Amino acid sequence: MTDVPFSELALDPRIEKSVEAMGFTAATPIQAQVIPLIRSGADVIAKSQTGTGKTAAFAIPALEAVDTQEAKVTIQVLVLCPTRELAQQAGEEIRKLSRFLPGIRLAEVYGGANMERQFIQLRRANIVVGTPGRVMDHMRRGTVKLQHLRMIVLDEADEMLNMGFKEDIETILQDTPQERQTVLFSATMPPAILALAKTFQMNPQTVEINASQVTLEQIDQSCVEAPASRKMEALNLLLRYHRPNRALIFCNTKHMVDELGEYLNTHGFSAESIHGDMKQPQRTRVMNEFKRGRVDILIATDVAARGIDVNDLDYVFNYDIPLNTEYYVHRIGRTGRAGKSGSSITLFSGKRQMGILRNLARAVKSEIRVDPLPTQEAIRLREHQRNVETVVRALEAGAGDGYEFMVEQLTARGYTGERIAAAALSLRFPESALPAEAAGKANRETRREGDQPSRVPKAKAGPAAYGDVVVDIGSANRVEPKHLVGAITERSGLSGKEVGKIDIYPEFSVVGIPTDRVGDVLDTMKGCKICGRPTRTTRLAESEREEGRPARKGSKAAQFAGERIAKRNQARAGGPVRRKRKIPDFEG
Numbered sequence: 001m002t003d004v005p006f007s008e009l010a011l012d013p014r015i016e017k018s019v020e021a022m023g024f025t026a027a028t029p030i031q032a033q034v035i036p037l038i039r040s041g042a043d044v045i046a047k048s049q050t051g052t053g054k055t056a057a058f059a060i061p062a063l064e065a066v067d068t069q070e071a072k073v074t075i076q077v078l079v080l081c082p083t084r085e086l087a088q089q090a091g092e093e094i095r096k097l098s099r100f101l102p103g104i105r106l107a108e109v110y111g112g113a114n115m116e117r118q119f120i121q122l123r124r125a126n127i128v129v130g131t132p133g134r135v136m137d138h139m140r141r142g143t144v145k146l147q148h149l150r151m152i153v154l155d156e157a158d159e160m161l162n163m164g165f166k167e168d169i170e171t172i173l174q175d176t177p178q179e180r181q182t183v184l185f186s187a188t189m190p191p192a193i194l195a196l197a198k199t200f201q202m203n204p205q206t207v208e209i210n211a212s213q214v215t216l217e218q219i220d221q222s223c224v225e226a227p228a229s230r231k232m233e234a235l236n237l238l239l240r241y242h243r244p245n246r247a248l249i250f251c252n253t254k255h256m257v258d259e260l261g262e263y264l265n266t267h268g269f270s271a272e273s274i275h276g277d278m279k280q281p282q283r284t285r286v287m288n289e290f291k292r293g294r295v296d297i298l299i300a301t302d303v304a305a306r307g308i309d310v311n312d313l314d315y316v317f318n319y320d321i322p323l324n325t326e327y328y329v330h331r332i333g334r335t336g337r338a339g340k341s342g343s344s345i346t347l348f349s350g351k352r353q354m355g356i357l358r359n360l361a362r363a364v365k366s367e368i369r370v371d372p373l374p375t376q377e378a379i380r381l382r383e384h385q386r387n388v389e390t391v392v393r394a395l396e397a398g399a400g401d402g403y404e405f406m407v408e409q410l411t412a413r414g415y416t417g418e419r420i421a422a423a424a425l426s427l428r429f430p431e432s433a434l435p436a437e438a439a440g441k442a443n444r445e446t447r448r449e450g451d452q453p454s455r456v457p458k459a460k461a462g463p464a465a466y467g468d469v470v471v472d473i474g475s476a477n478r479v480e481p482k483h484l485v486g487a488i489t490e491r492s493g494l495s496g497k498e499v500g501k502i503d504i505y506p507e508f509s510v511v512g513i514p515t516d517r518v519g520d521v522l523d524t525m526k527g528c529k530i531c532g533r534p535t536r537t538t539r540l541a542e543s544e545r546e547e548g549r550p551a552r553k554g555s556k557a558a559q560f561a562g563e564r565i566a567k568r569n570q571a572r573a574g575g576p577v578r579r580k581r582k583i584p585d586f587e588g
Contacts, residue, residue: 004031005026006026012063017100018098019060024056030053030209034054034057035061042181042204043204044183045184046183046184047185047189047206047207047208047209048209055093056093058153058185059097062153065077065150066103068102073125075145075146075149076148076150077126077149078129078135078149079130080130080135081129083131083303084110084113084280085287086155086156087129104126107127108128108129108130109121109144118138135168136172146177150181152180153183153184154169154182154184154186161196163303170196182204184197216336219332220369221368221369222368222371223346223368223369224346224371225354226373234373235249236264237373240379242315244315245312246314247298247314248317248335249297249300250319250322250331252301252302252323253320257300258275261273261299264297266532268490269296269297270296272290272295275303276303299319302330310334315344322360328363328364332344346368387428465515467512467518469510469511469521469525469540470510470537470540471508471537473508475506476507479530480504484499484502491525494521498517510540
């Protein structure tokens with residue numbers, strides 16, 4: 001269906017002015033079909049996914065239907081939503097659309113909000129948006145009276161039934177006038193929805209926007225295979241490779257949402273989790289943090305994510321494969337909005353899940369590309385390319401003005417422009433972000449002309465090729481080997497196989513590192529958070545390891561480590577926590 005300009009829908013001029021102020025010129029398919037039907041007074045059933053503009057589809061004709069000249073204000077429109085977040089979202093959209101309409105008085109009623117404030121709003125409201133449970137509560141108190149209701153909208157009706165609101169919805173509908181108009185929106189059409197429509201609607205007009213009609217052209221869809229036991233490590237690599245500005249990760253269970261959130265935060269990502277078992281104030285805080293950009297990654301279940309409406313979401317990750325085609329479209333449709341491009345990446349394990357993805361691709365008539373898991377070298381190269389683009393943007397914006405005199409001084413000392421620029425870049429970008437070949441070249445070139453290469457023969461691989469570092473966090477903070485390995489590999493570029501023996505004590509941990517990489521690890525681990533706690537990493541000299549002598553310099557953890565390591569063989573009872581680590585097959 002071709003786009004229909006809002007100017008052709010003959011909207012109230014004041015609403016059309018609001019639509020233009022919101023930056024919209026053409027109606028979406030669901031808006032173009034539903035707005036005229038609701039205006040005609042017919043009952044409507046609309047099957048549509050989130051992100052297709054359905055809120056405006058019912059809000060615009062609802063606003064036009066409100067009589068703002070009543071002598072006594074009454075509730076004329078009621079919008080029911082499954083969650084507080086969706087009610088807030090619908091209320092916000094209605095306020096924007098009624099910006100130039102005097103006399104529109106909106107009340108939002110949902111759990112977790114101040115009842116007294118709702119009482120005050122309801123006394124003067126002609127439009128009410130709320131959740132079924134709280135609307136029922138106000139009906140029992142007599143603060144919501146529906147005898148003058150003209151229109152009722154059931155938004156996300158399938159989810160309201162899934163959440164157990166069937167009896168509440170039926171009770172509310174039975175308490176409304178017989179001649180009221182009933183508009184029902186649902187992403188799916190299970191038998192329960194059809195039964196509800198048959199009971200409470202009169203000759204409803206049906207509009208269906210199929211998954212194949214939803215615009216997915218702006219979304220790059222791909223999938224990556226990962227063993228079920230290593231999906232967290234795989235997601236870690238994908239996030240480091242793509243570095244999304246803002247991402248939404250979907251899981252099928254609340255338990256996995258919590259577990260994945262804990263994992264990502266212990267590995268240096270800024271992530272929050274949201275699901276139905278969380279208390280409302282906590283859910284509100286998480287949603288606000290994500291919408292304001294204070295949190296980069298949000299992990300959610302399908303139901304909890306229904307209230308998320310963010311236009312600048314650039315990545316959607318399906319940690320678990322969605323349960324059906326509608327959920328898949330519902331998930332990935334949260335990116336690629338408002339004319340912007342977006343990406344969706346789905347993790348799968350084995351041939352059976354690969355088959356499910358093929359069926360999804362056929363259903364949505366799109367290609368879901370199979371990509372390999374990025375390697376550590378690919379991640380470094382991608383980071384290097386991002387850094388180059390950062391410098392290009394800075395140059396194009398005129399960065400560096402005022403530093404010419406400093407450049408002249410350095411040039412006068414015999415340094416070339418290339419070396420000055422390289423030194424300046426090294427202050428901004430760590431060497432770990434360089435590709436391996438470039439990093440090796442940089443190391444060779446930074447050696448002074450008078451330096452001579454070391455004549456000491458290279459040690460053979462084995463215990464002698466490892467040195468120890470001390471990290472001042474231990475079992476008292478519930479640290480485990482996987483936390484230490486994850487932090488070190490992510491920061492330094494070491495692979496998990498290169499990390500040596502790990503001894504965890506209550507207040508600190510000792511980690512074996514290849515001797516030629518100890519310096520890199522000490523540099524890159526500065527300011528690293530492990531298990532949510534800032535840590536300090538110091539060197540443990542080989543003589544201190546063998547003799548148990550405390551280091552003269554360094555952290556207290558390093559001093560204690562020197563003493564404790566010498567006695568660890570005699571202190572097995574109550575001594576260090578030792579675990580044989582199972583190293584992932586992934587690089588890093």
